[in-house]
Amino acid sequence: MAVNSPLPVAAELKPVAGIEIGYAQAGIKKPGRKDVLVMRLADGATVAGVFTRNRFCAAPVQLSKAHLAAVTAGGAPIRALLVNTGNANAGTGEAGLANAQQTCTALAALLDCAPEQILPFSTGVILEPLPVEKIVAGLPAAIANLTADNWFNAAEAIMTTDTQPKAASRTVRIGGHSVTMTGISKGAGMIKPNMATMLGYLAFDATVAQGVLDELVRHAADQSFNCITIDGDTSTNDSFMLIATGAGTLVIDSTDSDDYRALRDAVTDISRNLAQQIIRDGEGATKFITITVEQGQSVEECRKIAYAIAHSPLVKTAFFASDPNLGRILAAIGYAGVDDLDVNLLDLYLDDVWVAKSGGRNPDYQEADGQRVMKQSEILVRVTLGRGAAAATVWTCDLSHEYVTINADYRS
Numbered sequence: 212m213a214v215n216s217p218l219p220v221a222a223e224l225k226p227v228a229g230i231e232i233g234y235a236q237a238g239i240k241k242p243g244r245k246d247v248l249v250m251r252l253a254d255g256a257t258v259a260g261v262f263t264r265n266r267f268c269a270a271p272v273q274l275s276k277a278h279l280a281a282v283t284a285g286g287a288p289i290r291a292l293l294v295n296t297g298n299a300n301a302g303t304g305e306a307g308l309a310n311a312q313q314t315c316t317a318l319a320a321l322l323d324c325a326p327e328q329i330l331p332f333s334t335g336v337i338l339e340p341l342p343v344e345k346i347v348a349g350l351p352a353a354i355a356n357l358t359a360d361n362w363f364n365a366a367e368a369i370m371t372t373d374t375q376p377k378a379a380s381r382t383v384r385i386g387g388h389s390v391t392m393t394g395i396s397k398g399a400g401m402i403k404p405n406m407a408t409m410l411g412y413l414a415f416d417a418t419v420a421q422g423v424l425d426e427l428v429r430h431a432a433d434q435s436f437n438c439i440t441i442d443g444d445t446s447t448n449d450s451f452m453l454i455a456t457g458a459g460t461l462v463i464d465s466t467d468s469d470d471y472r473a474l475r476d477a478v479t480d481i482s483r484n485l486a487q488q489i490i491r492d493g494e495g496a497t498k499f500i501t502i503t504v505e506q507g508q509s510v511e512e513c514r515k516i517a518y519a520i521a522h523s524p525l526v527k528t529a530f531f532a533s534d535p536n537l538g539r540i541l542a543a544i545g546y547a548g549v550d551d552l553d554v555n556l557l558d559l560y561l562d563d564v565w566v567a568k569s570g571g572r573n574p575d576y577q578e579a580d581g582q583r584v585m586k587q588s589e590i591l592v593r594v595t596l597g598r599g600a601a602a603a604t605v606w607t608c609d610l611s612h613e614y615v616t617i618n619a620d621y622r623s
Contacts, residue, residue: 229456240297495613
């Protein structure tokens with residue numbers, strides 16, 4: 212059960228002109244579930260993405276990066292995205308690349324385009340061969356139900372251990388133009404940037420130059436999907452894609468304009484929403500935790516400290532138990548790798564409770580106050596370093612018995 216994250220309502224997910232979505236039940240891992248997704252793009256659409264930095268990156272990640280690079284080099288534009296769940300096609304070597312290529316070739320034949328105009332994505336179990344024949348057999352059904360209002364079905368079609376689909380939608384006004392944007396994401400475990408197994412797809416109906424969209428996706432990811440962690444494991448398949456369909460009236464061809472900045476802020480905001488939905492649905496999660504580190508010398512050191520807290524099993528299990536054993540947070544700060552940190556300048560807060568002052572226990576701190584906050588389903592941890600003006604925020608969840616159960620039984 213996701214933490215304070217209501218189930219998306221299909222009717223509230225707005226169609227985005229210039230993109231059609233279809234799905235199929237191909238029986239990749241389990242029968243009777245949506246597990247193949249096709250997104251067909253209109254002429255004039257541009258696509259940009261960021262991917263996992265795991266050196267064992269999956270075959271579809273390698274292929275998608277190559278196909279996007281071909282576009283940048285002057286090749287034909289991307290016409291469709293193909294996603295399967297149930298199998299990650301990672302750790303599969305040359306055979307995995309050939310299988311991913313075969314799915315692109317099959318979809319390209321059905322859509323009358325080149326295989327290089329298809330971006331493939333996979334999620335699921337690592338080190339198992341991709342069941343190409345099942346995916347290819349499911350493609351005609353996915354194409355047959357291509358419609359603009361299939362976003363809820365799309366969110367369901369990319370789930371693995373997620374307990375619910377994740378989606379968001381809105382319409383904004385930018386420079387007198389109406390821009391509709393809708394996105395989906397998936398992920399519940401194996402979540403830790405760089406990127407943050409997660410997939411995310413966000414489409415909007417503006418026209419955006421390729422170089423601008425490349426910059427926009429990096430900015431949005433850095434402020435959203437690269438600020439979340441569930442268990443500190445970086446997946447082999449993480450991908451976040453922006454799709455500017457070109458079907459609206461807004462045109463952005465430079466990053467140096469008020470319209471670009473407004474679009475950037477709107478895209479970042481909805482991306483952050485999609486990223487936080489992943490944390491709220493973390494495997495076994497019972498609490499949503501925001502960790503903010505302030506007054507640092509750089510964003511990098513603030514993030515180091517925030518992630519040290521967020522990744523600590525001792526801290527995360529204490530949150531699960533509502534146990535204000537808050538010395539664990541100080542210990543995590545101390546080993547974060549900021550070697551010249553003066554702990555005597557450091558303060559620690561839990562929501563409105565001042566826990567540690569000038570590097571030691573606040574004389575006015577009462578454990579009952581700490582426990583009151585720890586029992587909440589949403590908790591803010593705030594650390595001030597007293598050494599600069601930089602700040603960073605990450606989002607995480609607690610670590611429960613259920614997380615172990617889910618991952619112990621994942622392949623069964």
